[in-house]
Amino acid sequence: MRAIIGIDVGGSTTKIVGFRDAENMTEETLIKPLFVRATDPLTSLYGAFGKFTDENGLSLSDIECVMLTGVGSTFIEKPIYSLTCVHAGEFNCIGLGGLYLSGLDRAVVASLGTGTALVYSERGREPLYLGGTGVGGGTLLGLSKKLLGTDNIEDIEALAKDGNIENIDLFVGDMTRKDIGGVSARLTAANFGNISGFATNSDIALGLFNMVYETVAMMAIFASRSFDVHDIVLTGNLTKAAPARDIFRSLTDYFGINFVIPEHSRFSTVIGAALSYKETK
Secondary structure (H helix, E strand, O other): OEEEEEEEEEEOOEEEEEEEEOOOOOOOOOOEEEEEOOHHHHHHHHHHHHHHHHOOOOHHHEEEEEEEEEHHHHHOOOOOOEEOOEEEEHHHHHHHHHHHHOOEEEEEEEEEEEEEEEEEOOOOOOEEEEEEEEOOOOHHHHHHHHHHHOOOOOHHHHHHHOOOOOHHHHHHHHOOOEEEOOOOOOOOOOOOOOOOOOOOOHHHHHHHHHHHHHHHHHHHHHHHHHHHOOOOEEOOOHHOOOHHHHHHHHHHHHHHEEEOOOOOHHHHHHHHHHHHHHHOO
């Protein structure tokens, strides 16, 4: 019984996870994921690998294979400590990880990273990359840095907690008193379309979260209609921000879509990387 390690290498962050049994990748054999920040991909990867193996009592001889994914994995051209390393396609990993964590048989999986990637995934079939949008975590942090003076996600979350979206967005009900074909008066007509001169930084922070999440939600909903699927699995770092669940939950009722944010959602892609080992055999 030897372990499989999955590593998702970003520009300055690395996520790492493992399964203790390469032949039995289940929740019982899953090793708790780890997230590490560093100044460059190689430093991040080796720091994460050393910490992960040490904390989980793994020696090099315990490891069968290391599965690599993510934009930063292209910098890895040599074996890690002489271990066998295999590069896994990121979109394939997004699809595999989304179904594994959600327990669904098929779904559209949205990976909310710097931008957002959309993948249709169905058990027994190769995940299909559908496209995506440049709106994502990078949008949130970039605009926050300019508008709020911070690009620290924890600070932006703290501000958004006290925000009032009524001071930011224009709603359908603000534009008409009549019913428009069953469209809810509470749906957003224009993000930041009703920004008040009295809007606080908290209002702006909540408005930025709302704009990003609503954009991702609508892209994913449009994609789901092409496959007649009603489940959308949300993964990636941005899914763990405090406003995420409330905003996506509010859209569920309007569109009849089940938005799922699984436990370990931020580690979905790296879990998918480890799972993709089965495809190499």
